[in-house]
Each structure stands twice: as C-alpha cells, then as structure tokens.
Amino acid sequence: MDLHSGTYFWPQTYLDAPTYEQLNENISCDVLIIGAGCSGAHCAHYLSQFDLNVVVIDKREVARGSTVVSTALLQYIGDKMFHQLAHSFGEEIAALHHRLCKLAIDDIEKLSKTMDVNPHFQRRDSLLFSSSPDDVSMLKKEYNILKKYNFPVEWLTRQDIGKRYSFTKDAAITTLNDAEINPYIYTHNLINIAAKRGVRVYERTEIIGKKLEKHNATLFTKNKRSVKAKHVIFATGYEYFQFKKERNTSLESSYALFTNQLTEDTFYPWYKRSLIWETARPYLYIRTTNDNRVIIGGLDEPTSLAEIRDAKLINKKNKLIKVFNELFPTIKVRPEYYYAAFYGGTHDGLPMIGMYEELPHCYFLLCFGDNGLVYSNVMSKIIGDSIVKGTSEHLPIYLQTRPLKP
Numbered sequence: 001m002d003l004h005s006g007t008y009f010w011p012q013t014y015l016d017a018p019t020y021e022q023l024n025e026n027i028s029c030d031v032l033i034i035g036a037g038c039s040g041a042h043c044a045h046y047l048s049q050f051d052l053n054v055v056v057i058d059k060r061e062v063a064r065g066s067t068v069v070s071t072a073l074l075q076y077i078g079d080k081m082f083h084q085l086a087h088s089f090g091e092e093i094a095a096l097h098h099r100l101c102k103l104a105i106d107d108i109e110k111l112s113k114t115m116d117v118n119p120h121f122q123r124r125d126s127l128l129f130s131s132s133p134d135d136v137s138m139l140k141k142e143y144n145i146l147k148k149y150n151f152p153v154e155w156l157t158r159q160d161i162g163k164r165y166s167f168t169k170d171a172a173i174t175t176l177n178d179a180e181i182n183p184y185i186y187t188h189n190l191i192n193i194a195a196k197r198g199v200r201v202y203e204r205t206e207i208i209g210k211k212l213e214k215h216n217a218t219l220f221t222k223n224k225r226s227v228k229a230k231h232v233i234f235a236t237g238y239e240y241f242q243f244k245k246e247r248n249t250s251l252e253s254s255y256a257l258f259t260n261q262l263t264e265d266t267f268y269p270w271y272k273r274s275l276i277w278e279t280a281r282p283y284l285y286i287r288t289t290n291d292n293r294v295i296i297g298g299l300d301e302p303t304s305l306a307e308i309r310d311a312k313l314i315n316k317k318n319k320l321i322k323v324f325n326e327l328f329p330t331i332k333v334r335p336e337y338y339y340a341a342f343y344g345g346t347h348d349g350l351p352m353i354g355m356y357e358e359l360p361h362c363y364f365l366l367c368f369g370d371n372g373l374v375y376s377n378v379m380s381k382i383i384g385d386s387i388v389k390g391t392s393e394h395l396p397i398y399l400q401t402r403p404l405k406p
Helices: 038-045 083-088 092-113 133-148 158-165 184-198 239-242 307-312 315-329 374-388
Strands: 004-006 029-035 055-058 121-131 154-157 170-179 199-200 209-213 217-221 226-234 248-258 273-279 287-288 295-300 335-346 352-356 359-366
Touching: 004 307, 029 038, 029 217, 038 055, 038 184, 038 359, 038 374, 055 184, 055 226, 083 133, 092 170, 092 184, 092 217, 092 374, 133 154, 133 170, 158 170, 158 248, 184 199, 209 226, 209 359, 217 359, 248 315, 295 315, 307 315, 307 335, 315 335, 352 374, 359 374
Parallel strands: 029 055, 029 226, 055 199, 121 273, 226 359
Antiparallel strands: 004 335, 121 170, 154 170, 209 217, 217 226, 248 295, 248 335, 273 287, 287 295, 352 359
16 A cells, blocks of 8 residues: 655654564464554554553554654644544543543553663643634633633633744643654554563565464565464555555645744743644644654545545645744744655544454554554554453444444
C-alpha cells in the first residue's frame, strides 16, 4: 500500500537508528506482532515485560510506515470531542476514554525519560479555537463537560486570545498538559528496549498468507518462511484494510510540512509554543519541534487513491503556508519537508480493537484518528492484558462490536 509520498524530516533526526535482519528461517513464538510502527512498538514493549516469546515483523524498516509521517501531537481530546463522544456512548465512557488518553501521555513521558536516545518529549498546552462564530456554542459545550469531569481546561475570550497570540478568534479553550514528541526516535527506542529484553525483530519481511487453526496461527512470508504463533497482533496501521474490511473505518488523505529552523525569539507571538488546532472539519493543526521548526498540517481530502492524493501535494503545501502566515504574519517560514499521506478514522470517534470469530488468535489494533500515538499506548495494554491475563476491563469499550452510532 502506498501510504505516503514526499520528503520526510523525522529520519534526519536519527541517522544511525538500529537496523534488524530479515527473517530467513521458520520460527515459532507465543505472540507475533505484525508491524513495527508506534502501535507494534508499544505492544512489543508492553509484552516484553512478561515471560513470553515475542516476535515483531515489518515489511519495511522500523517506523517507516505511517509513523514516519506522524506529526505526534499528544492530546487527550480527539477528532470527536468529549461532548460528541458522550452523545454516542454516554458521559461515563467518554470520560473514561479521555482519562485513559491522559494517562497514556503520562506513561509516554515516563518511558521517554528512560530512553537512551532523547525522543524530545515536551509538555505543551493545546489551543482549540473557534473557526467561526457558529462554533462558539459547541466549544462552550466542550469546555463545560471537560470542567464537569475535572479535566484541566481554560476558557479564552477574543481578548484573551489576542493577548497571547498574534491572531484573535471568537473564542477558544486551552487544554493543559498535552505534549509533543519525535515519534520516529520514540518508536525506535521502544523497539530497541524490547529487543534487549529478548523480543526478536525482523525488518523487510512481508507477510503474504496465513493459516488459522484451533490452537495456533501460521503466517507465511514473501520469502517462503513461516511463523507459528499462539496469538497474532496486526499492528499494521492503515494497511489493515488489506486484511479486513470494517464498516466503522474510513480512509482519507492528509498533508503536512516541516519548515526551516527558526530562532527561539521568533516565537514571541505564540504563547508557550502551544499545540494549535481548530473546530473546523477538516481542521488545521500546528506545533513546533525541539530544533525550532514549525509543523503545519491538515487540509484533509476525502480520497483513498494515492495518485489523486499526491497530485494535490504542492497546492496543499502552499495553502498550509498561507494559512499559517495569516495566523502568524511576523513568523517567516518556508517549507523544507512536505508530504501527502493516508489518514484513517472511525465514524464513531473511538479507536478500535478488532476480534473476529472467523479469525481466531488474531487481534487487530486500529489506532485510527488524530491521536494515534496516544491511542497505541492505551490499546497495546488492553491487548496485552487480554493475552496475558485473559481479558481487560477496558476491552468492551474499544471492540468492533460496540454499537455504531452516527
């Protein structure tokens, strides 16, 4: 699957990243994880703490699928806001989901502090502004329910926004203690830690077939090798669609760019270098990097055809710069890296774990949405507990069998 095209910044930050061999023999294991992006890495790291024989396989290199184009805004509010999820699932489930995401950010911070190579985790507040006057009431509803459940949030008026930024909007909320990270370095670190604990990792090894039997599964590779496993986790990101169709998922195209490096004092009209996004759909989002670049992304398109996606890249790049300049006219930027990529979501707004009777021993990890890295931390533990302990109390919330509501 042609996941993305363009030029990529994150690999330039870790030129001597570890590499792993191709699988060249038939093997067996307790758990096979297919995919070495952030989802597979979280699964491998979590399961490496138990007495299990774990194998990770990826047809590319580590973190070279969708992870390499992740913009890694770590937030506990997602595509669908708290009040929208509450409408579909009830307030208690919506609140629990957001608490799990908030705890995941804390966990990612703790993990980052143990890593040999700094993944540049940085706490940031998030500014969510009203894209139009019509959205103010929706934003107020979101603020009220976040306050009700004691999430750290502030309400900003037009005047408040103008004091903090070089632009103003009708209203905004600030959610406190979100974060940003380098997803490429972070994912490599997780895989490396797991490998040091005994997890076997194989790159450039493509799975092309499977045989599912009563007590185990056998997966077959393109170079005619096999892996027999008691459990299989498909952490394949948007390539999930090649294995299974799921009516609650959708696939679109998105765009992002990384600017040239700036000086620290350039950001003075940008309050605390917060993460920035908006109520419009599709929405614009902005963050900075540890080396003082700006990441600008969004302008999603409802197409799942790579050729159509890629044909729009230059135009989208120019539009992203234009919109940024309207917000921050004094911050002069130019694009140095830019790309088009597939972006998946769920119709009901929650990430998903797929478990199907016709596919025994298999777990499909679908961290779809704009908080993929955060979701992968949450979901890897749920799947890990399901394997190690036989169940997880949070599994029913994310199973594909949950009721699908508009």
